[in-house]
Amino acid sequence: MTVTLYTCTDDPRKLDKTITAIGTAITAEPTDDCSVITPRLILTYDSSRLACNYFYISDFGRYYFVTGMTVMPGGLIDLTGKIDVLKTYADGIKNCTAVITRSESIGQPTQIIDKMLPIDPNKKELLTSKKDFVTNHNNMYLVRVRESSVKYNR
Amino acid sequence: MQINEQFWGGSEQSKQWVPGVSITNYNMLDAFNQTEDVTWTLPLNEELDTSICPWAINKDADILKLAYPISYRIDPDNSYNSATPKFYPVHDYESEMSGIPIYFVVPSYAGGGANGFNWYARNGNAIAYIQPTISTKYRDMVYPVRDFDYSKLCVSLTIAHTDNTTATDSVSYTSFDNYFAAANATWRTTNPVVGLCFRIYGRGWDSKNPDRWQGGNPTSGHQMLMNTMGRKKPCEIAPLDATVGYNNDFKDDFMTIVNGGAWNGLAIGAWGNRYGGNGAAYVLSDSGWALSYEQGAAAELAVSADDHPCPKVPMLEGEENTHWTIYSKYSGGSKAVYFKTILDASTFANEDELKAYILKQAAYLGMWIYTNDTPTGDPGSDEHWYLGEIDENGVTTGNYRQGAATSELQNSEWQNPWDSSGWKGRDDDPTDYDKDQTSVITTASGDPAYNSKEYLMTENALSQLIRVLNEFKLNVSGELSDDYVVKAFGDTDPVNAIISVIKYPFDIIHNFNGNGTDVVIPGTNIGSFFSIANASIAVSVSPTLPVSPTLYTIDLTSNSEIYEIDWTNTNFVYGTAKIPYYDKFKCFLDYEPYCTANLYIPFCGSVKIDPELFCGREVGVDYIISPVDGTAKAFIKRDKLIIDTLTGNIGTKIEINSTDDLLKSNNVQQLNATIQAQKMNTAKKWANVAIGAVGGAVVGGGVGGVVGGIASTINAAFDTAQNNLSIEQKQMEIDNAETPFKQLQSGGGYLSQCDEYAIRLVIYRPETLPTYTFDNWGDYGKTRGFATYETGKLSNYSGYTECSNVILDNISATEQEKQLIIQALQSGVFV
Numbered sequence: 013m014t015v016t017l018y019t020c021t022d023d024p025r026k027l028d029k030t031i032t033a034i035g036t037a038i039t040a041e042p043t044d045d046c047s048v049i050t051p052r053l054i055l056t057y058d059s060s061r062l063a064c065n066y067f068y069i070s071d072f073g074r075y076y077f078v079t080g081m082t083v084m085p086g087g088l089i090d091l092t093g094k095i096d097v098l099k100t101y102a103d104g105i106k107n108c109t110a111v112i113t114r115s116e117s118i119g120q121p122t123q124i125i126d127k128m129l130p131i132d133p134n135k136k137e138l139l140t141s142k143k144d145f146v147t148n149h150n151n152m153y154l155v156r157v158r159e160s161s162v163k164y165n166r
Numbered sequence: 167m168q169i170n171e172q173f174w175g176g177s178e179q180s181k182q183w184v185p186g187v188s189i190t191n192y193n194m195l196d197a198f199n200q201t202e203d204v205t206w207t208l209p210l211n212e213e214l215d216t217s218i219c220p221w222a223i224n225k226d227a228d229i230l231k232l233a234y235p236i237s238y239r240i241d242p243d244n245s246y247n248s249a250t251p252k253f254y255p256v257h258d259y260e261s262e263m264s265g266i267p268i269y270f271v272v273p274s275y276a277g278g279g280a281n282g283f284n285w286y287a288r289n290g291n292a293i294a295y296i297q298p299t300i301s302t303k304y305r306d307m308v309y310p311v312r313d314f315d316y317s318k319l320c321v322s323l324t325i326a327h328t329d330n331t332t333a334t335d336s337v338s339y340t341s342f343d344n345y346f347a348a349a350n351a352t353w354r355t356t357n358p359v360v361g362l363c364f365r366i367y368g369r370g371w372d373s374k375n376p377d378r379w380q381g382g383n384p385t386s387g388h389q390m391l392m393n394t395m396g397r398k399k400p401c402e403i404a405p406l407d408a409t410v411g412y413n414n415d416f417k418d419d420f421m422t423i424v425n426g427g428a429w430n431g432l433a434i435g436a437w438g439n440r441y442g443g444n445g446a447a448y449v450l451s452d453s454g455w456a457l458s459y460e461q462g463a464a465a466e467l468a469v470s471a472d473d474h475p476c477p478k479v480p481m482l483e484g485e486e487n488t489h490w491t492i493y494s495k496y497s498g499g500s501k502a503v504y505f506k507t508i509l510d511a512s513t514f515a516n517e518d519e520l521k522a523y524i525l526k527q528a529a530y531l532g533m534w535i536y537t538n539d540t541p542t543g544d545p546g547s548d549e550h551w552y553l554g555e556i557d558e559n560g561v562t563t564g565n566y567r568q569g570a571a572t573s574e575l576q577n578s579e580w581q582n583p584w585d586s587s588g589w590k591g592r593d594d595d596p597t598d599y600d601k602d603q604t605s606v607i608t609t610a611s612g613d614p615a616y617n618s619k620e621y622l623m624t625e626n627a628l629s630q631l632i633r634v635l636n637e638f639k640l641n642v643s644g645e646l647s648d649d650y651v652v653k654a655f656g657d658t659d660p661v662n663a664i665i666s667v668i669k670y671p672f673d674i675i676h677n678f679n680g681n682g683t684d685v686v687i688p689g690t691n692i693g694s695f696f697s698i699a700n701a702s703i704a705v706s707v708s709p710t711l712p713v714s715p716t717l718y719t720i721d722l723t724s725n726s727e728i729y730e731i732d733w734t735n736t737n738f739v740y741g742t743a744k745i746p747y748y749d750k751f752k753c754f755l756d757y758e759p760y761c762t763a764n765l766y767i768p769f770c771g772s773v774k775i776d777p778e779l780f781c782g783r784e785v786g787v788d789y790i791i792s793p794v795d796g797t798a799k800a801f802i803k804r805d806k807l808i809i810d811t812l813t814g815n816i817g818t819k820i821e822i823n824s825t826d827d828l829l830k831s832n833n834v835q836q837l838n839a840t841i842q843a844q845k846m847n848t849a850k851k852w853a854n855v856a857i858g859a860v861g862g863a864v865v866g867g868g869v870g871g872v873v874g875g876i877a878s879t880i881n882a883a884f885d886t887a888q889n890n891l892s893i894e895q896k897q898m899e900i901d902n903a904e905t906p907f908k909q910l911q912s913g914g915g916y917l918s919q920c921d922e923y924a925i926r927l928v929i930y931r932p933e934t935l936p937t938y939t940f941d942n943w944g945d946y947g948k949t950r951g952f953a954t955y956e957t958g959k960l961s962n963y964s965g966y967t968e969c970s971n972v973i974l975d976n977i978s979a980t981e982q983e984k985q986l987i988i989q990a991l992q993s994g995v996f997v
Contacts, residue, residue: 026996049982097979097986098995104977105987106961106997108969114951114994116965120943121753126953129946130935131760137931139750142924145743145768145789148673149923153628154731154793154817155621156665 013071015040015053017064024077027102031075034064040091048072049095050079057087067093075099210507210527213561323528323535326361327353327511342537343550346521354520358512362524529554529566618665620794622675623728628667631728635661668796668817672923674739675729731793741789743925749781752940754953755932756781766926770800770814777929779804787925791816951994960997968994 015038018031040053051069055061065078076093084090098105121129323342345353345360507527514520528535531554538550549569556562556576567575623631747763749756757778766772767787775785786803796817802810938944943952951966960967969991974984 023996025990025994048980049986095983095986097983098990101977101979101983101987104974104979105991105995107959107976108972108974109957109959110969110972110991112954112956112958112960112963112967113970114966114968115954115956115963116947116951116967117963117997118952118954119947120940121751121755121952122954123754123757124953124955125754128950128953129755131755132933132935135933137933139748139929139931140926141745141748141929142922142926143743143745144924145741145787146672146923149671150673151625152670152673152675153623153625153820154666154668154670154796155623155628155631156618156667156794157621158618158663158665 013040013042013046013053013069014038015055016068016070017061018066018068019063020066024096025098027098027105029066029075029096029099031066034060037070048074051076051093053091053093054084055089055091057083057089061089064091066096067091073100211530211564213530213563323362323524323537325524327357328359329357342524342535344538346517351517354511354514354517358510360509360511360520360524362507362509362527525552525566526564528552530562530564532556532562534572535566620731620733621728622731622793624673627728631664632661635663667820668793669820670791670793670796670817674791674793674816739791739793741791742786743789744784744786745925745927747777747780747783747785747927748929749777750931750940751938755934760932761929763927763929765802766922766928767800767802767812767814768922768925769798769816770812773802773810773812775802775810779809785927793817795819960991964997966994967997968992 016036017034017038019034020029020031022029022031035058038055040055043052043054046052051072053069062081062083064081066075067078068075075096077096078091079094080090080092082090325340325342325345327340327345340350344350509520509524511520514523525535525537529552533554535552535554536550537552547569551572552566552568553572553575554562555565555567558576567573755761758776761777763775763777763780764772765775765785765787783804786805788801788803788808789798790801791798796815796819798814798816800812800814801808802812936944938946946952948966951968954963960969972988972991974987977984977987979987
């Protein structure tokens with residue numbers, strides 16, 4: 013079984029992980045029952061391989077996170093892993109249609125209520141805006157008077 | 167109205183703008199916190215509709231804030247006029263940069279002086295002030311652009327080209343046409359990496375930094391020519407020239423609408439001799455300036471200092487032919503927007519294919535594109551002009567017209583910058599604020615009461631009126647029962663000619679208008695008491711009395727005005743005030759239940775308003791007062807649509823009681839001059855008593871002021887007589903006081919006279935933890951993503967993404983693996 017060991021510093025949730033190979037592909041022996049999802053392999057010991065946290069099994073065509081590594085007597089390494097479906101099927105996943113419930117690329121909150129957004133329970137901003145509609149504050153009087161029946165002659 | 171009176175407060179609780187306080191040091195940027203660069207992408211080869219296209223028709227996309235960044239609506243019809251220019255540019259050459267400007271910058275208009283700022287010089291120049299910078303010097307207020315139609319933006323299509331797929335330098339720049347020129351026929355293969363970017367049409371560019379204008383003296387070249395054709399109000403007066411007040415100390419360019427003949431595209435002369443293409447807008451300097459640009463030899467992309475606003479873009483990183491990258495760059499208080507995309511020219515079969523592809527991508531943006539070096543005329547005037555098509559649904563199609571054929575497109579219309587004919591009837595017509603949303607208030611007209619006349623008068627005028635009527639009564643006491651008097655005044659007591667008095671706590675004739683202009687009710691300033699109730703009858707009914715007409719004349723020379731109301735047109739007095747509603751977060755946080763808003767309307771009360779109705783709109787209040795009864799009705803409007811009403815009381819009725827003591831006493835007719843004086847003294851005391859009584863009931867003056875005016879007048883006339891009286895006489899007068907003068911009494915309801923004189927919008931907004939602003943959400947998006955709920959391919963999204971209802975077709979994974987994929991996508995992944 014051909015295995016390529018890598019180091020990977022990316023977040024496990026990233027689809028397109030950047031991985032750095034440790035040496036070239038090597039041959040590893042599977043344990044009796046070697047799961048495709050959680051494989052267990054026996055490698056020959058090499059100190060550089062202890063830096064590995066990620067590997068690829070070309071026979072399976074899948075990428076794996078290292079979940080355990082045990083140095084065994086006889087110059088062997090017992091390597092266990094768990095499949096990284098995100099990188100393994102990255103291209104397919106990106107072409108999937110789905111309901112995108114949350115996305116960073118939206119750039120900012122939308123009109124959709126986002127209850128994850130932390131609201132300060134103790135603080136509320138008060139903003140006021142005002143517009144004077146009266147600038148002359150002098151009193152004014154409406155006086156209603158009787159209309160005279162006598163006209164003034166100057 | 168002062169523009170700063172409508173200014174929004176900052177982020178501190180209860181912070182508010184106080185009219186009259188200088189805003190010089192207030193930094194609106196605090197409210198926006200635009201301190202980070204932001205990048206968006208737009209796909210290539212896709213129609214951009216109203217939700218996406220920021221240039222032409224953007225309404226609600228996430229890049230909306232670029233096109234309509236903030237909510238303050240610049241109302242071209244109302245906010246701008248030559249008489250009260252409120253918006254004018256600020257130009258800080260040290261921080262200017264290119265890109266698409268996204269703000270109007272409105273400095274304090276204290277004007278003149280050391281800042282070289284003279285707003286008089288701006289007089290007549292309408293909305294068209296656009297600056298790409300937020301000056302550190304004048305960023306008192308940043309008025310974001312709203313309803314500014316970027317579809318009329320003219321940009322030049324520039325090609326950056328190199329043979330280096332990862333180059334961030336050693337990039338050459340040339341015009342689109344030159345890249346495809348015969349002399350450069352091999353560039354498609356020798357320099358196959360092609361970056362497209364825009365520069366503002368006609369503006370000079372720095373040969374080393376094509377995304378940045380060269381600074382320096384604004385008169386030495388590299389001037390900004392922001393050429394737009396859309397939706398700006400033309401000057402109502404001719405452009406100013408140096409002889410009519412342009413201040414050479416003011417170093418800004420500013421955009422104005424130039425009416426005139428066709429622009430030759432080459433030069434803009436000095437003031438007074440400028441050319442403009444049928445209302446096209448140009449930014450002009452304060453001196454003559456020739457349109458030109460410098461084409462860089464060996465131009466390089468982004469080789470400047472790290473803080474340079476120009477984005478550094480590797481030419482190819484596996485993202486070629488995929489999208490436009492939009493950079494909203496922030497630097498030193500300035501912000502601008504850039505568009506770029508990278509293509510691999512070698513993947514195209516020939517130059518024609520490449521050329522068509524590039525033009526198509528530009529056309530998807532719906533802008534005017536110029537492809538040659540130096541524009542030689544108005545958009546569409548030569549074959550180097552291209553215009554992207556926007557269909558009847560407001561969707562860009564990628565099709566375009568060239569040269570004169572651009573006139574076939576609806577969005578080419580620009581003869582009148584405010585001509586919205588191409589948009590009429592469309593739901594997205596950005597100029598049509600009415601569209602079934604205009605309310606018309608019906609009112610009545612005609613005299614509300616027969617056999618009476620109504621006058622509005624100042625306090626001083628009223629006091630004089632009362633004085634004159636009483637003096638008349640005393641002086642012609644012998645004739646009080648005369649038929650002439652009765653006919654003249656409708657009563658034996660002339661004061662009874664006054665049927666009612668309603669007091670208003672402010673001048674409802676003038677200044678009842680939130681826009682700062684006088685509203686004069688229909689009426690005539692009669693200028694003389696003699697018109698009132700034809701009261702000049704006083705002269706004619708007592709021909710035997712030594713009455714001088716001037717004795718009964720109200721002196722209108724000192725703060726006394728009387729208006730006879732003409733009811734021919736209306737029974738009401740109107741007032742209007744508007745407040746822009748500022749949606750701070752541009753998201754759900756601006757709406758209930760997170761955000762609540764109240765509108766306080768003086769004399770009517772307050773009403774809760776739904777932020778959703780007003781976000782990005784204007785809150786308007788139309789007041790209508792019925793002057794004859796003091797009632798008021800406030801119409802609360804969203805823009806021009808009435809959504810609620812409140813009623814209240816602005817005027818308070820003042821009762822006038824008469825004891826008619828003069829008529830009751832037979833002795834009145836025998837009164838001699840001394841007795842009259844005593845009576846007057848008594849009256850004076852009554853007046854003073856009235857002052858005390860009313861003064862206690864009225865908050866802030868009120869009727870006491872009226873009576874005080876009367877008392878003061880009496881005082882002036884009779885102090886001498888009073889001083890001649892003995893103490894006993896005075897006591898007798900008090901004990902036997904009669905009231906020959908009318909006494910004004912409180913009619914109740916005076917508390918309605920106490921109120922703020924401003925319409926106030928009070929908004930309670932949530933605050934986030936940490937404090938986010940609408941364009942700065944920190945790491946929230948990177949770690950949590952923003953609520954999206956869209957259906958699409960993951961490849962259309964980037965960064966942190968959560969999904970549900972994933973369709974895992976075409977993935978050859980096992981069932982168990984697909985479950986793992988679903989779980990991962992539901993939990994969140996980084997695309």
